[in-house]
Amino acid sequence: MNSFGPRLAKLMRSRETSILLAFVAVVAVTTAVNPTFLFSPDGWRNLLANPSILIVLAVGEAFVIITKSVDLSVGSIMGLTAFLVGSVYIAWPTMPPVLAFVVGVAFGCALGFVNGGLVAVAKVPGMVITLGTLYAFRGVNIMWAGSRRINASELSPDFLAIGNAQILRLPLITIMAVLVLLGAAWYLRNMRSGREFYAIGSAPAAAELYGLPTRRRMLAAFMVSGAMAGLAGVLFAARYGTVASNAGSNYELQAIGAAVIGGVAIVGGSGTVIGAAFGALLLTTINSALPVLGIQSFWQRAVVGVLIIGAIVLDRVLAQRQKRRLVAERMTP
Amino acid sequence: MNSTGPTLLLRDVSKRFGSVVALRDGQLTLEPGSIHALVGENGAGKSTLVKIIAGVIQRDSGVFELEGAPVNFKTTAESKASGIAVIYQEPTLFPDLSVTENVFMGRQPVGRFGRIDRAGMRSQVVELLDRLGVSIDPDRPAQGLSIADQQIIEIAKAISLDAKAVLMDEPTAALSGVEVDRLFAVARGLRDEGRALAFISHRFDEVFALCDTITVMRDGSYISTQPIAQTSVPQIVRLMVGRDVKELFPKVEAPIGQTRLEVKSLSSPGVFDSIDFEVKAGEIVALSGLVGAGRSEVARAIFGVDPYTTGQVLVDGQPLPPGSPTAAIKAGLALVPEDRRLQGLVMDQSIASNVTDVIRRRLTRASVITRRRENIAAGTWAEALEIKCAALDSAAGTLSGGNQQKLVLAKWLASQPKILIIDEPTRGIDVGTKSEVHRRMSELAGQGIAILMISSELPEVLGMADRVLVMREGRLTAQFSRAEATADAVMFASTHALKEVA
Numbered sequence: 060m061n062s063f064g065p066r067l068a069k070l071m072r073s074r075e076t077s078i079l080l081a082f083v084a085v086v087a088v089t090t091a092v093n094p095t096f097l098f099s100p101d102g103w104r105n106l107l108a109n110p111s112i113l114i115v116l117a118v119g120e121a122f123v124i125i126t127k128s129v130d131l132s133v134g135s136i137m138g139l140t141a142f143l144v145g146s147v148y149i150a151w152p153t154m155p156p157v158l159a160f161v162v163g164v165a166f167g168c169a170l171g172f173v174n175g176g177l178v179a180v181a182k183v184p185g186m187v188i189t190l191g192t193l194y195a196f197r198g199v200n201i202m203w204a205g206s207r208r209i210n211a212s213e214l215s216p217d218f219l220a221i222g223n224a225q226i227l228r229l230p231l232i233t234i235m236a237v238l239v240l241l242g243a244a245w246y247l248r249n250m251r252s253g254r255e256f257y258a259i260g261s262a263p264a265a266a267e268l269y270g271l272p273t274r275r276r277m278l279a280a281f282m283v284s285g286a287m288a289g290l291a292g293v294l295f296a297a298r299y300g301t302v303a304s305n306a307g308s309n310y311e312l313q314a315i316g317a318a319v320i321g322g323v324a325i326v327g328g329s330g331t332v333i334g335a336a337f338g339a340l341l342l343t344t345i346n347s348a349l350p351v352l353g354i355q356s357f358w359q360r361a362v363v364g365v366l367i368i369g370a371i372v373l374d375r376v377l378a379q380r381q382k383r384r385l386v387a388e389r390m391t392p
Numbered sequence: 393m394n395s396t397g398p399t400l401l402l403r404d405v406s407k408r409f410g411s412v413v414a415l416r417d418g419q420l421t422l423e424p425g426s427i428h429a430l431v432g433e434n435g436a437g438k439s440t441l442v443k444i445i446a447g448v449i450q451r452d453s454g455v456f457e458l459e460g461a462p463v464n465f466k467t468t469a470e471s472k473a474s475g476i477a478v479i480y481q482e483p484t485l486f487p488d489l490s491v492t493e494n495v496f497m498g499r500q501p502v503g504r505f506g507r508i509d510r511a512g513m514r515s516q517v518v519e520l521l522d523r524l525g526v527s528i529d530p531d532r533p534a535q536g537l538s539i540a541d542q543q544i545i546e547i548a549k550a551i552s553l554d555a556k557a558v559l560m561d562e563p564t565a566a567l568s569g570v571e572v573d574r575l576f577a578v579a580r581g582l583r584d585e586g587r588a589l590a591f592i593s594h595r596f597d598e599v600f601a602l603c604d605t606i607t608v609m610r611d612g613s614y615i616s617t618q619p620i621a622q623t624s625v626p627q628i629v630r631l632m633v634g635r636d637v638k639e640l641f642p643k644v645e646a647p648i649g650q651t652r653l654e655v656k657s658l659s660s661p662g663v664f665d666s667i668d669f670e671v672k673a674g675e676i677v678a679l680s681g682l683v684g685a686g687r688s689e690v691a692r693a694i695f696g697v698d699p700y701t702t703g704q705v706l707v708d709g710q711p712l713p714p715g716s717p718t719a720a721i722k723a724g725l726a727l728v729p730e731d732r733r734l735q736g737l738v739m740d741q742s743i744a745s746n747v748t749d750v751i752r753r754r755l756t757r758a759s760v761i762t763r764r765r766e767n768i769a770a771g772t773w774a775e776a777l778e779i780k781c782a783a784l785d786s787a788a789g790t791l792s793g794g795n796q797q798k799l800v801l802a803k804w805l806a807s808q809p810k811i812l813i814i815d816e817p818t819r820g821i822d823v824g825t826k827s828e829v830h831r832r833m834s835e836l837a838g839q840g841i842a843i844l845m846i847s848s849e850l851p852e853v854l855g856m857a858d859r860v861l862v863m864r865e866g867r868l869t870a871q872f873s874r875a876e877a878t879a880d881a882v883m884f885a886s887t888h889a890l891k892e893v894a
Contacts, residue, residue: 249507251500258486258497265484268448270469271498328488385536 074322074330078337082344089348096351108230108298110343112137112291114336115236116310117317118243119287121335124318125247126280127260127327128178128185131311133288135196136170138307140292142200145209145302148218156218160293167289168282170196175281179274185281193311197304204304211300222298232294236336239290243283243332256280260327316363317342320370324378342366397460399424399588400445400476400557405454407440414440418454419614420607422557422588427579429599429620430592432609433632433850438592439481441609442561446478447471459556469498477550479560481684485542487535492517494534495548520548525574540571547578558582559590562684564598576602594682595887596625608632626880633850633879643856644834649673651709652842653725653811655694658703663689664866667703671811671842676833678857679846681886686866687846688730691813695727696720707811724810728800728817730846737800739789743779744770746788747802773802797829805836812836815846830856850879862886 086106090097097103116133123130140163147162148154170192177188211219224231247253259266259273266273291310296302321338323330342363349359398421405418415437422428432438443449444456447465456463458474465471471478485494492514493500500508501516517530526544528537534545543563550558560579564572579602583589593599599606600620608615608631615631651670658667664686671677679687692698694705696717705712707723720727737746744763747770767784774784779791779798788799797817804812817833818826833856837843847853853860860877862870862885870885 251498251502251506251508254489254493254500254508255498257489258493261486261488262484265486268446268468268480268484269497270447270467270472272469328486381533382536385532 075334075337078321078334078341082337082341085341085344085348089351093351096348103228104225104230105347106344107233109347110340111230111232111236112294112298113310113313113317113339113343115239115287115291115294116314117321117335117339118240118332119284120314121318121323121330121332122243122256122280122283123185124315124323124325125260125327125330126256126277127263128277128280129189129315129325130174130185130281130284131189132170132174132192132196133284133314134307134310135193135200136167136285136288137292137295137310138305139170139196139200140167140289141296141302141306142204142209142304144293144296145214148214149209152215154215156215156221159218160290163289163293164286165289167292168286171282171285171288172278174285175278178281179277201304208301208303209296214296214300218297219300222294222300232298235294239287240332240336247332252276257328261329313342314339316367320366322370322374324374325371398422399459401455401457402441402445403455405441405444405451405456407444407449407452413612415444416612417614418444418609418612419617420590421617422590423605424588425583425586426605427583427589427591427603429603429606430590430609431594431599431606431628431632433848436609436632437612438609439561442478442559442592445471445476445559472553475554475556477553477555477558479543479546479550479558479563481561485534485545488533490531490533491528491545492530494545495520495552516552517548520552524548524578543575547575551582555587557588557590561592562594564593564595572598596628597887600625629880629883633883643830644838646674646838648675648858649840652707653694653844654706656704656706658690658693658700658705660689660693660698660700664863667868669861669868671844673840673842674837675858676837676843676845676856678853678860679844679863680848680853680860680882681863683848685863685886687863688815690863691727691815691844691846695725695813721807726804726807726809726812728804728812728814730815737788737796740787742785743774743788743791743799744784746799747773747806749803769806773806801829801832809841811842811844813844813846816848817845818849818852850882853877853882854879
């Protein structure tokens, strides 16, 4: 059986470990420059709470990318859901917060069903379909909201409390994001249907010949992505309190970036949601660390770009090295 | 298990793809505890039959019974659930997943809450691989495994499925001697357990060593089934080739000129090795052999689509730079690829613009091309080849298979090549169009064009070629003049590595 030694070596080599080390390094350097980055109640809370929304989005996005597709519409779904939840609160100010989550997740899931349905039935690449729905969902949002924005005063205090509540000094939304993450990770690792996402992404033609339900899984991946974007929308409304028609813009690119940085290969079939979540953690933290370090906002975007390209190049190099190693292994028995 | 009737029975099964009939009356009866050989030339309909059994495609008509009960598989999942395991020509593994997961994908053993029992799954795979006598790390990803290893994993899959019927479509094509022996031992083991096996292969020595019954197919039709003990290789070859082939092909003798194309010890590791031959003006040279022998790869390397590591290609004595199709076209080479849908035509574009694809530069004036000039140029060729179409500006995809083939030919002839390489010139087209394409080829040779024809159809090879080269597993194994070339000799050279080129 597996012994401890090789397992530890594998853990140390994993992408998750290197991302986590990079995260620790960023936090350490920034804190050295400005101790309040970590050692103040606000700093601590922001460090944990800020990435939560992106973590949830990246988990959903990872499902789609693992299945060898991509979902560009998650930012629009998130914005539309946030606005919907706000509007429901205006109509029914005393709605229990739990219902807000149910509404948001169900609505996001429904929009994901639209994406997945079009991809699975029309057999058009996900990138094209979701590029369309990115604009379509955003368009609906703008048509509906116009220049109106939902303010914190229009939401129920119970709901807003969720955005700031802490349990044992851990922000509640962080706990939620982590629970969702662990659930997704467990599912993808341990369930038959979870493994099928990997199989389909690894070799779609083989999956078809094998008799795996490729269409159903494809649809499911987009529904999960939509549901996660819906959840992110609810969290967004609870944390920030104000929702305008542009809420969630550009989040789709961050979500894809986070997944890719975290080792979810853009060609499908490999990577983990844990990695994607760590990618989101690193991306958000770098974004908030750079201003503290006095780096101009122009450079902040460039850094993110370098990080994404670096991750993809690293993936490619590692994949080729592994391929060579695996071939060599079989040549010399 | 039902010991009285056959495990699998197909009768009068037909399948057509558009206007092409792939299977006319397929017939196959697999008995439990038997290994059944299915042989026939390429395109005889064997793979179509296997795909119908696997549920990849559905039959148009005919009887299909599993253990006496009629079945209609709509998906591969259904046929698998009924106990049919199919090992395809090309292994279908998931490169990113571990060997263990590949064996059990979709039906992993599960514990509580549907959780996959990883340890249990792993130990089952270790046991399976032990039984097959191979040492493959069950935790490594499938990526990087040799074809032989991948086949072994496919077989492990079939065994773990506890299949009633196991169909193997040319499983030994890429295996070495030791690996073949191991595979046969496993196959005999499965037979002795009372399973029904079908074995598709072109290697007669293997067929006769392993199987007890043999079914021959030809041109999509069932020909015969007989016990293997009552037949012989020459008899089977005769049944496979069938008709009297020479008269079908309007080959006209053309004067043979100087050497046009010369290939000198061309090698690409693992694909083909020290390929030497030449083609003279006015000559049709056939490159024969089985699918996967490396013929198309050699053609692609000559044309510069694929790289090669050593060797040289000379056109009229001048060396051709490797890896540059542009230079090859300039030197007067043309390649009509095998898969015309993918590599030969732009299906959504008009017939005219497809024809003028290669010669576009010549048609332009100040970098501008007019529809008129294009239509005039294309019209000449469409007429010469009698392409049946509604209009020159209808899309290439609307043409029938035979006319598509002629269109690809027109496209390359428009470039007025000195050397024409044509890969499977008549694959998937009907008999009438076939002889027309053959007549054109013969005419072209008469005009002094050097033609290298890759073909898996024996009658075509024997009927058209001035010289026949045979490739087997990446090497040239035999060379015959038109007089020497017989169906038996070429088929024998394709399946045995005995006679080396001097």
